Amino acid sequence: MAEQPAHQFDQWRRYLTGVAYRMLGSVTEAEDVVQDAYLRWHDADHLSVTDVRAYLTTVTSRLCLDRLRSAHRQRESYVGPWLPEPLLEVPDTSADAEALASDVSFALMLALERLSPLERAAFLLHDVFGLDFGQVAVSLNRSEASCRQLASRARKRVQADRPRYQVTAGEHSQLSDRFFDAARSGDVSTLKTLLSENATLHTDGGGKRIAALRVITGADKISRFLEGVARKSTPSGPRWVSPVLVNGLPGWLTIEQDGLPQVMTLDVAEGRVQALYIVRNPDKLRHLADQLPEG
Numbered sequence: 001m002a003e004q005p006a007h008q009f010d011q012w013r014r015y016l017t018g019v020a021y022r023m024l025g026s027v028t029e030a031e032d033v034v035q036d037a038y039l040r041w042h043d044a045d046h047l048s049v050t051d052v053r054a055y056l057t058t059v060t061s062r063l064c065l066d067r068l069r070s071a072h073r074q075r076e077s078y079v080g081p082w083l084p085e086p087l088l089e090v091p092d093t094s095a096d097a098e099a100l101a102s103d104v105s106f107a108l109m110l111a112l113e114r115l116s117p118l119e120r121a122a123f124l125l126h127d128v129f130g131l132d133f134g135q136v137a138v139s140l141n142r143s144e145a146s147c148r149q150l151a152s153r154a155r156k157r158v159q160a161d162r163p164r165y166q167v168t169a170g171e172h173s174q175l176s177d178r179f180f181d182a183a184r185s186g187d188v189s190t191l192k193t194l195l196s197e198n199a200t201l202h203t204d205g206g207g208k209r210i211a212a213l214r215v216i217t218g219a220d221k222i223s224r225f226l227e228g229v230a231r232k233s234t235p236s237g238p239r240w241v242s243p244v245l246v247n248g249l250p251g252w253l254t255i256e257q258d259g260l261p262q263v264m265t266l267d268v269a270e271g272r273v274q275a276l277y278i279v280r281n282p283d284k285l286r287h288l289a290d291q292l293p294e295g
Contacts, residue, residue, distance in 0.1 A: 008052050009041050015053070015129075016060045018104075022124050023064035024071065025084035025109055027287045033063045057131060058139040061121055065140075068117040075113075079207030081215050083277055084109040085284045086263045088253060088291060089245040103128065104247045106202075106277045107267055111161035115154050122147045123154035169250075172268045176250045179266060179273055184237050186230030188223045195219035196272035201226075206281030209260065222276065233257055240293055246277075253291060261285045261292060 016037060020030035037060045049055045075082050087104060112120050121140055125131045126147070131139070136147045175194065182190040201222045205211025216222050238254035244263075245251065251265030260282055267275040279285065 005041060005044075005046050008046075009038050009056065012053055012056050013038075016056055019057060019060050019124065019129060020064055021087065022104065022109070022112065022128065023061070023121060024067060025113065026284075027085045027087060029067060033060060033067065036063050054131065054135050054138075057125065057129070057135070061125060061139040062141075065117050065121060068120070072117065079205070080211055080213045081202045081204055082113070083202055083204035083279050083284070084247075085287065086246050086251075086265075086279055087248075088263070088288060089248075105249060105267065106247055106265065107161065107275065108158070109247070110202075111158045114161070115157060116150075118142070119150045119154040119157075122150035123158065126151045127155060167268050167271075171271075173250045175268050175271070175273065176266060179276075180252060180264070183226045184230060186227040188227050191223040191226060192219050194273050195222055196269070196274050199273055199275060201276045201278075203278045204281050204284065206283060208282055209258075209280040211278070211280050238262070242291070244291075253288065255292065261288060263288075 013034060016034045017030050020033040021027060024030055024033070037056060040059050041056060044055075083106060112124075115123065118140060122136055125136045125139055126133060133144045133147050133151075136151070137144045140147060140150075142150070178190070179194050181187075182194065197219055198217060199219055199222055201212065201216040203211035203216075212225065216225055238256050239259070240255040242253045243250065244253045246263055246265035249265050249267070251263060254262050254264070256262050260280075263279040263285065265277050266273050267277075
């Protein structure tokens with residue numbers, strides 16, 4: 001009987017990690033929160049819990065809200081564009097992978113960053129994880145009416161920021177490969193044909209590695225920036241490359257010439273690259289150590 005609570009928690013561990021990651025944008029913090037939630041579950045009165053999922057979601061959400069309020073203050077002084085810690089998987093074209101792409105894409109995660117902590121929580125718990133507003137109200141310690149308003153405001157802002165056009169995994173992968181080759185060689189003419197006119201480039205170095213300090217907008221500016229990076233790289237290209245899924249979308253995990261890892265992915269719509277995301281901050285890539293080659 002002593003093992004039953006642990007077994008019950010393990011059934012929901014992946015789900016709770018998903019809640020925490022979407023709330024915090026950090027893999028390592030999400031894992032810490034889930035461990036804290038387990039400790040609270042271990043000490044709980046299990047016989048009084050009628051809905052384990054709802055109970056654990058409430059505990060996890062409240063732990064995330066405490067961290068999220070602190071994170072918002074820290075991100076105000078963050079050096080350069082902020083990107084979430086990347087979630088990496090082996091490439092997969094299944095329906096689950098396509099669902100994941102729309103669920104944890106960088107576009108969605110950045111849209112969530114522009115919400116207040118309570119808006120973010122209400123939207124995620126109701127719209128993404130399917131809790132009814134009664135359960136959301138308990139989780140956030142707010143009235144149902146308040147939670148409905150929070151989720152409604154968040155939904156409108158997220159929908160305005162989300163891509164309106166979807167592409168197949170095959171189309172995305174093919175264009176991504178062409179873009180990766182052109183970016184690494186500094187092929188400006190090819191880059192301009194692949195980028196949408198108002199494309200954006202987000203490079204997150206966190207002040208610890210060289211990166212653009214602002215989001216770069218426009219095909220011409222992005223092409224020139226990538227050309228300059230390729231020109232300065234001697235020898236050109238990374239030391240090691242591995243195709244991966246980055247938050248559900250095709251991308252690359254690389255070891256750069258400075259010996260440090262980097263993650264790159266992009267959003268595609270209507271046959272063009274709409275946004276390019278490059279995570280260079282080593283603090284955000286530590287959780288990927290087991291996916292890198294030894295030495």
